[in-house]
Amino acid sequence: MQATETDPRPGNGTGEPGPIPVVLTINGTERRLEVEPWTTLLDLLRERLDLTGSKKGCDHGQCGACTVLVDDRRVNACLTLAVMLDGASVTTVEGLAQDGQLHPVQDAFVEHDAFQCGYCTPGQICSAVGLLKEGRARSDDEIRELMSGNLCRCGAYVNIVAAVRQVMDGTGAGR
Amino acid sequence: MVQTSTAPLPSRAYVGTGQRRIDGVSKVTGQARYAAEFPADGLLYGHVVSGGALANGMIERIDASAAEAAEGVVRVYTHENRPRQPWFDSTYQDQVAPPGIPFRPLKDAKIVYSGQPVALVVARSLEVAAYAASLIEITYREEPFRTDLAAEQSNAYVPPEKRAGIEPPPPDRGDVDRALAEAPVKVEASYFVAAEHHNPMETHASTVVWNDGKLTVYDKIQGVVASKEYLTEVFGLIADDVQVISPFVGGAFGVGLRPQYQLFLATMAALDLQRSVRVTLTRDQMFTLTYRPHTIQHLALGADRDGRLTAIRHEAVAATSTFEDYQEVVVNWSGLGYRCPNVAFDYKLAKLHTYTPSDMRAPGAATGVYGLECAMDELAHAAGIDPLELRLKNYAEEDANTGNPFTSKQLRECYRQGAERFGWSRRSAAPRSMREGRELIGWGMATGFWEASMQQTSARAILSADGRLEVATATADIGTGTYTILAQIAADAMGVPIEQVDVKIGDSSLPASPLEGGSWTAASAGSAVEKACFGLREQLFHHARAMEGSPLANEVLERITFAGGRMAVANDPSRSVVVADVMAALGLEKLAAEETAKPDQDAQENYSAYTHAAIFAEVRVDEELNVVRVTRIVNAVAAGRILNLKTARSQILGGVVFGIGMALEEQSELDHRFGRFMNHNIAEYHIPVNADVRDIDVIFVEEHDDKVSPIGVKGLGEIGIVGTAAAIANAIFHATGKRVRDLPITPDKLLRDGDDGVSSGMARAG
Numbered sequence: 001m002q003a004t005e006t007d008p009r010p011g012n013g014t015g016e017p018g019p020i021p022v023v024l025t026i027n028g029t030e031r032r033l034e035v036e037p038w039t040t041l042l043d044l045l046r047e048r049l050d051l052t053g054s055k056k057g058c059d060h061g062q063c064g065a066c067t068v069l070v071d072d073r074r075v076n077a078c079l080t081l082a083v084m085l086d087g088a089s090v091t092t093v094e095g096l097a098q099d100g101q102l103h104p105v106q107d108a109f110v111e112h113d114a115f116q117c118g119y120c121t122p123g124q125i126c127s128a129v130g131l132l133k134e135g136r137a138r139s140d141d142e143i144r145e146l147m148s149g150n151l152c153r154c155g156a157y158v159n160i161v162a163a164v165r166q167v168m169d170g171t172g173a174g175r
Numbered sequence: 176m177v178q179t180s181t182a183p184l185p186s187r188a189y190v191g192t193g194q195r196r197i198d199g200v201s202k203v204t205g206q207a208r209y210a211a212e213f214p215a216d217g218l219l220y221g222h223v224v225s226g227g228a229l230a231n232g233m234i235e236r237i238d239a240s241a242a243e244a245a246e247g248v249v250r251v252y253t254h255e256n257r258p259r260q261p262w263f264d265s266t267y268q269d270q271v272a273p274p275g276i277p278f279r280p281l282k283d284a285k286i287v288y289s290g291q292p293v294a295l296v297v298a299r300s301l302e303v304a305a306y307a308a309s310l311i312e313i314t315y316r317e318e319p320f321r322t323d324l325a326a327e328q329s330n331a332y333v334p335p336e337k338r339a340g341i342e343p344p345p346p347d348r349g350d351v352d353r354a355l356a357e358a359p360v361k362v363e364a365s366y367f368v369a370a371e372h373h374n375p376m377e378t379h380a381s382t383v384v385w386n387d388g389k390l391t392v393y394d395k396i397q398g399v400v401a402s403k404e405y406l407t408e409v410f411g412l413i414a415d416d417v418q419v420i421s422p423f424v425g426g427a428f429g430v431g432l433r434p435q436y437q438l439f440l441a442t443m444a445a446l447d448l449q450r451s452v453r454v455t456l457t458r459d460q461m462f463t464l465t466y467r468p469h470t471i472q473h474l475a476l477g478a479d480r481d482g483r484l485t486a487i488r489h490e491a492v493a494a495t496s497t498f499e500d501y502q503e504v505v506v507n508w509s510g511l512g513y514r515c516p517n518v519a520f521d522y523k524l525a526k527l528h529t530y531t532p533s534d535m536r537a538p539g540a541a542t543g544v545y546g547l548e549c550a551m552d553e554l555a556h557a558a559g560i561d562p563l564e565l566r567l568k569n570y571a572e573e574d575a576n577t578g579n580p581f582t583s584k585q586l587r588e589c590y591r592q593g594a595e596r597f598g599w600s601r602r603s604a605a606p607r608s609m610r611e612g613r614e615l616i617g618w619g620m621a622t623g624f625w626e627a628s629m630q631q632t633s634a635r636a637i638l639s640a641d642g643r644l645e646v647a648t649a650t651a652d653i654g655t656g657t658y659t660i661l662a663q664i665a666a667d668a669m670g671v672p673i674e675q676v677d678v679k680i681g682d683s684s685l686p687a688s689p690l691e692g693g694s695w696t697a698a699s700a701g702s703a704v705e706k707a708c709f710g711l712r713e714q715l716f717h718h719a720r721a722m723e724g725s726p727l728a729n730e731v732l733e734r735i736t737f738a739g740g741r742m743a744v745a746n747d748p749s750r751s752v753v754v755a756d757v758m759a760a761l762g763l764e765k766l767a768a769e770e771t772a773k774p775d776q777d778a779q780e781n782y783s784a785y786t787h788a789a790i791f792a793e794v795r796v797d798e799e800l801n802v803v804r805v806t807r808i809v810n811a812v813a814a815g816r817i818l819n820l821k822t823a824r825s826q827i828l829g830g831v832v833f834g835i836g837m838a839l840e841e842q843s844e845l846d847h848r849f850g851r852f853m854n855h856n857i858a859e860y861h862i863p864v865n866a867d868v869r870d871i872d873v874i875f876v877e878e879h880d881d882k883v884s885p886i887g888v889k890g891l892g893e894i895g896i897v898g899t900a901a902a903i904a905n906a907i908f909h910a911t912g913k914r915v916r917d918l919p920i921t922p923d924k925l926l927r928d929g930d931d932g933v934s935s936g937m938a939r940a941g
């Protein structure tokens with residue numbers, strides 16, 4: 001990690017624009033940052049803010065491992081430039097638990113063993129939280145379809161659907 | 176080693192139940208850190224430059240001046256300027272290296288495969304490193320290369336040097352030619368399995384933290400011991416100066432068995448610059464690592480009119496690189512899967528100008544059993560016998576390859592329970608005889624086999640005065656659930672609540688473990704941890720018995736139970752002592768035991784140990800669009816003792832999903848003009864997504880095995896994939912009447928073929 005919140009100014013020596021000030025609310029805390037115009041939200045979180053919960057599986061919008069919530073909407077942080085988000089509120093997987101209590105989706109993921117290696121998991125969980133807010137999914141097939149932007153190479157899909165369904169139905173943790 | 180008769184049996188409060196993962200909370204809250212996520216002061220970022228669109232030749236000129244001049248770039252390494260210390264060992268072979276000369280990045284100007292690393296840019300930020308990498312200009316001199324397996328079949332050869340740990344095909348038995356000539360029912364066909372890349376969701380990364388000449392290395396690896404050994408051997412480092420740590424691994428499936436080139440590059444730069452360096456591969460670069468070799472198989476099966484097998488011939492030609500002879504067990508399965516007097520095997524390699532293939536989930540078996548189980552389905556159809564009935568008729572009671580009995584084999588129960596759950600008896604035999612609307616429905620089945628083994632492993636157990644129990648061994652948890660099963664085993668062995676157990680793994684400073692692979696970790700690390708806990712029990716008991724006025728005086732360890740934090744006489748629980756009191760009386764802060772568990776030599780020589788499964792699949796095929804959906808899978812598995820019902824089930828689910836990918840989606844496609852896997856991203860290399868997976872039902876058939884490992888565990892990492900692709904392919908035949916022998920079965924292949932639908936893998940292979 002860099003000791004300061006400003007990158008050593010990268011660039012190609014051609015006098016391209018330098019860092020741009022932005023204000024972001026990240027997991028409820030307002031952050032005033034200077035970011036290079038090419039820095040993605042994902043790299044900002046992982047490399048500068050030490051919020052490594054959001055994962056990088058492809059950096060191309062193909063896997064969903066980097067899914068975070070921007071103003072409650074699920075987005076791929078690898079496809080989002082940080083400077084586009086001035087004034088926005090970002091919730092990452094680190095910001096879901098409240099007062100030491102897991103978010104119901106997090107708890108359901110543990111209960112249903114909806115992950116193995118855990119690398120796709122923060123993205124799956126943020127995506128599921130976003131999905132529940134959208135209120136579009138009703139059936140298991142709809143959950144499957146609307147969670148299909150989040151790949152899981154460990155193949156935990158059956159359990160992911162069960163976890164999301166449990167929270168959707170409000171059926172408690174069933175421990 | 177089999178549990179000695181004097182060892183006390185642990186209570187089973189946790190083992191065999193469905194425990195939540197003890198590392199679950201850290202994973203769902205984003206606290207679990209993976210190799211690229213460990214911070215370091217003044218960290219530098221390395222970006223790998225991948226070689227150009229040729230698979231053989233030389234780098235003629237490499238111009239890094241523009242990259243070096245970019246602001247924020249610290250150094251650019253190429254083969255011309257890489258450090259050339261005398262210690263550099265280019266021949267060291269890692270633990271699972273096949274025979275040959277291992278690839279070493281930046282060794283010289285030679286290009287041996289397309290996309291190989293040719294430079295490393297080290298910069299002060301991730302973005303600058305990636306940008307500067309794009310400024311490097313390279314000219315190559317191309318030499319001829321060959322990447323077409325079908326074309327290279329004629330040059331295939333039997334590998335002269337065997338790969339350690341891989342059984343070559345057994346000797347042929349009987350007279351296959353004659354048996355085939357005389358068989359009233361026979362089938363013969365070729366099958367093709369496409370090259371596949373592992374594609375764990377986490378890309379490979381190493382963070383090398385430099386601290387006054389000592390290195391702490393966070394690596395993506397299926398066993399920190401392998402990385403440490405690699406670094407000490409290749410870079411001549413002193414063992415005490417290197418610690419490799421890998422608490423979490425974001426999937427691996429075999430691609431983390433051999434230390435990969437980012438470890439070399441990050442370490443080289445860190446040592447040279449005396450700075451901490453991280454190198455993370457991009458997703459495309461994951462396709463420049465190892466892969467499951469595409470393989471052409473030819474099978475011929477003969478049977479009598481009742482469907483009793485009289486002959487099996489199983490031949491395979493698999494891809495390898497020009498510099499290593501990668502080998503796996505592809506054809507041997509045909510000698511042990513079923514009872515058959517005449518069997519012939521042939522396993523050859525063909526050299527391609529690619530990187531060396533390597534183990535990918537159920538290496539060899541995923542490929543070979545696919546061929547065998549599809550051929551069995553074809554035989555059932557030809558003989559007019561139900562596919563399940565055919566398997567039962569030819570059930571093997573012993574391993575005919577070695578003549579040894581099995582340590583246990585509950586496959587019959589797998590067939591019975593799986594068929595019942597699936598409703599197999601309601602299957603109508605004729606292809607295309609089941610449909611709903613415009614969807615053709617097909618039911619197929621297959622058998623799965625995987626070797627059950629254990630490896631020597633050491634573990635340590637430490638009991639603290641405050642009651643916490645720590646168990647430690649260097650092994651890995653690549654998503655398999657190692658942390659949790661070790662906690663369960665330790666909690667049961669010492670009779671303490673699982674919440675009191677801390678598990679330490681993924682650290683080379685801990686007692687030695689082998690690589691996590693081959694499905695042997697649960698049996699190996701589990702046995703070692705249990706043995707270490709037994710060591711603790713013994714010490715505690717001797718201390719307790721020696722105390723003045725001890726209620727355990729004159730007792731023997733075999734009669735002592737450990738539960739609820741007490742040691743008690745088995746049939747007289749009133750005579751007991753509190754473990755913490757013993758520690759306190761002796762003034763002990765900690766009590767430690769370290770033990771090594773080894774496989775039983777005798778059992779290894781005189782028995783064959785395998786995991787078995789019966790897989791039943793339902794597919795629905797859109798009659799016009801030929802889109803296949805796998806709507807239902809039942810997988811009944813016999814794998815000895817099941818330690819954790821939750822994580823065990825997840826292992827099988829994951830294997831089945833891998834099998835769905837193998838059957839319908841996955842293929843790394845070589846463009847022979849460039850020698851490169853062209854679909855090198857996960858938009859074009861398709862792995863199953865959520866919507867591709869429907870109901871998967873996992874059954875664990877009860878199986879007791881006192882020989883396979885001290886704790887009776889066989890392992891589950893691979894068995895879920897073995898046979899799955901065949902069950903799906905067979906279901907597609909049943910649905911459509913079309914036999915596609917060429918994986919993956921994509922809609923174009925179902926469309927392309929005429930009504931008989933015979934597509935031979937041989938025709939298209941490569």
Ligand code: FES
Nearest residue numbers: 059061063064078
């Ligand atoms: S890392 Fe953003 S979608 Fe894959």
Ligand code: FES
Nearest residue numbers: 116120152153154
């Ligand atoms: S849990 Fe490993 S990729 Fe989903």
